[in-house]
Amino acid sequence: MSFRPRTFAGTSLLAFFALAAALSFPAPARAWGCEGHEVIALLAEKHLTPRALAAVNRILNDNPIDPALSRFCKDGRIDPMSDSSTWADDFRSVHPETGPWHYVDIVPGTTLAGGKKNIGKAIDKFCDPRESCLPRTAADHLAILRSADADPRTRADALRFVIHFVGDLHQPLHNTSNNDEGGNCVPVAYFGNLPIVTYPRTETYAPTLHGIWDYEILTRATKGMTVDQVAADLDRSFRKQIPGWQKGPADFDAWSWESFELAWNVAYGKLPVSILAETPQPVKSCADADHVSARMFILDERIEQPYQDVALPVVRERLAQAAARVAMVLNQLWP
Numbered sequence: 296m297s298f299r300p301r302t303f304a305g306t307s308l309l310a311f312f313a314l315a316a317a318l319s320f321p322a323p324a325r326a327w328g329c330e331g332h333e334v335i336a337l338l339a340e341k342h343l344t345p346r347a348l349a350a351v352n353r354i355l356n357d358n359p360i361d362p363a364l365s366r367f368c369k370d371g372r373i374d375p376m377s378d379s380s381t382w383a384d385d386f387r388s389v390h391p392e393t394g395p396w397h398y399v400d401i402v403p404g405t406t407l408a409g410g411k412k413n414i415g416k417a418i419d420k421f422c423d424p425r426e427s428c429l430p431r432t433a434a435d436h437l438a439i440l441r442s443a444d445a446d447p448r449t450r451a452d453a454l455r456f457v458i459h460f461v462g463d464l465h466q467p468l469h470n471t472s473n474n475d476e477g478g479n480c481v482p483v484a485y486f487g488n489l490p491i492v493t494y495p496r497t498e499t500y501a502p503t504l505h506g507i508w509d510y511e512i513l514t515r516a517t518k519g520m521t522v523d524q525v526a527a528d529l530d531r532s533f534r535k536q537i538p539g540w541q542k543g544p545a546d547f548d549a550w551s552w553e554s555f556e557l558a559w560n561v562a563y564g565k566l567p568v569s570i571l572a573e574t575p576q577p578v579k580s581c582a583d584a585d586h587v588s589a590r591m592f593i594l595d596e597r598i599e600q601p602y603q604d605v606a607l608p609v610v611r612e613r614l615a616q617a618a619a620r621v622a623m624v625l626n627q628l629w630p
């Protein structure tokens with residue numbers, strides 16, 4: 296999701312970004328932001344087998360990204376894998392039907408009757424098979440990547456999707472929604488940067504709860520660092536945990552459920568003003584569900600150091616975990 300595509304359905308992304316730039320807000324556009332996805336790719340590379348790294352580079356170099364595709368992340372072209380990590384969000388802007396692949400709206404209060412073995416059944420309820428959803432499309436694209444007889448171009452795209460979607464699966468707010476597009480319709484003040492309406496027709500604000508989890512919580516903490524340096528820092532910090540996270544199997548549903556729990560325990564759970572679970576209804580923009588963003592704006596959520604202090608360790612751990620698991624999935628293909 297990142298800014299979920301449906302938020303912008305039929306609108307001019309360019310106009311939004313121009314406005315966002317003019318207002319000096321970072322455009323809240325990407326799952327994990329450019330930095331987050333690039334850090335995941337760069338850290339994953341450090342944990343690939345030589346065979347996996349060679350195979351990945353060969354596939355990506357032999358089937359390059361369409362040069363006509365407009366790329367949102369301009370500075371991260373460090374290598375083919377980090378460049379590929381943000382491709383799916385650009386691809387979505389020209390293929391809106393892939394929008395629902397970037398998230399799954401598990402509703403608050405969902406429980407696992409019968410324990411963790413029933414995660415798949417719980418997620419089934421929130422995944423329309425006609426559109427698919429994040430954990431299921433991740434599995435489908437891994438299957439394409441695994442099939443050696445798939446068309447090379449399709450296989451390269453599947454690899455790019457897998458790298459990206461394992462990242463999205465680890466962003467807590469890509470795995471739930473409270474009639475608010477995963478927190479995209481929850482305006483927040485972030486260290487005094489007050490929320491304002493950026494797109495009146497859809498009642499879109501910035502900053503938002505979703506946006507700060509994509510971008511600001513990480514970028515505030517890593518100011519002045521390159522994505523390479525952030526990846527190296529996470530590698531040092533999580534050296535002990537990474538081997539444990541790499542003990543498979545790849546379980547996209549389970550990773551999604553971890554995110555859902557973190558979303559409610561931390562992202563929503565630690566907000567200064569409590570947000571109640573709503574009765575789910577169809578939401579196509581922040582103007583829906585009785586003007587959800589306007590209702591949330593009134594709560595006057597003010598994110599300051601205490602929230603940053605509980606959120607940042609979760610963001611860092613989820614980035615490192617995503618990287619470890621991207622590497623695991625690829626190493627299983629090319630041991």
Ligand SMILES: [Zn+2]
Nearest residue numbers: 296326397463
């Ligand atoms: Zn995404």
